[in-house]
């Protein structure tokens with residue numbers, strides 16, 4: 059159309075069309091360029107930087123694990139053959155496997171909230187698992203330091219609540235938890251802390267009351283002592299250590315998510331330090347007792363939910379297993395359990411000290 063025939067309105071309309079066309083073209087180019095970054099041509103190696111650091115899959119937020127560990131200076135190597143990510147650290151290796159909730163963290167069998175997933179060709183971990191379990195254990199110096207002035211020891215069960223029983227029903231959990239708690243208390247005496255007990259005799263205390271006692275004492279650490287049992291399962295043996303399940307995750311024994319997972323519990327304020335405590339407890343118990351590693355697990359036990367400090371619940375062994383029950387019935391063995399718990403508190407205190415030093419630098 060000749061320019062001279064155009065009315066001012068037509069000029070402006072054409073200009074508008076050109077602007078819209080340009081916007082569409084740039085948007086298309088921009089989209090293409092962005093996509094080229096994420097989807098390189100087939101057959102070419104995918105550059106690491108092309109993977110998004112975070113993705114949301116089926117409502118769960120995941121983080122590229124290799125990128126996260128590399129950022130902290132660790133060597134993370136993806137093994138496509140075994141479908142696992144191996145991370146080397148001075149404290150030991152970490153191994154994460156595709157589609158598995160079970161990981162090896164510094165030599166310990168550790169249960170994640172969600173299985174590791176393969177996204178494109180990289181292994182992703184649930185962001186909550188990284189931030190509230192794995193990284194706090196690996197780098198306690200990055201956690202916010204907190205005091206350790208009062209330690210609450212909780213001997214499980216008591217009174218008319220016997221707890222678990224040995225296969226012959228002659229041994230009661232409540233007797234051994236109290237004995238170990240007393241030994242543990244003696245070992246902690248003389249430290250830079252005050253030690254308090256939920257019970258010092260054979261009495262019943264409801265679970266919420268135990269947490270209230272810890273909160274009233276302004277406990278900085280809560281350690282609950284238990285012994286396990288399974289019905290008709292004499293072959294089951296070993297040591298389990300529990301910390302509180304973080305919000306938005308399911309507990310280790312839950313196959314599915316539930317409404318309870320979304321509730322923020324008082325204990326969730328302390329997930330990072332609970333993970334550190336759980337790690338030290340599990341490590342020391344296995345090292346001292348040489349029992350089967352049944353894992354560092356997560357559960358929403360009432361005492362762990364309601365305490366306003368880092369907390370842990372240890373299931374030192376199975377009373378239902380005759381071999382393990384015999385060991386638990388031995389006073390020296392219970393002394394070993396108490397020593398492992400005390401070593402774990404010292405390990406936890408050392409981790410706290412690294413965090414305190416890191417912030418004072």
Ligand SMILES: [Zn+2]
Nearest residue numbers: 214221284285
């Ligand atoms: Zn128990």
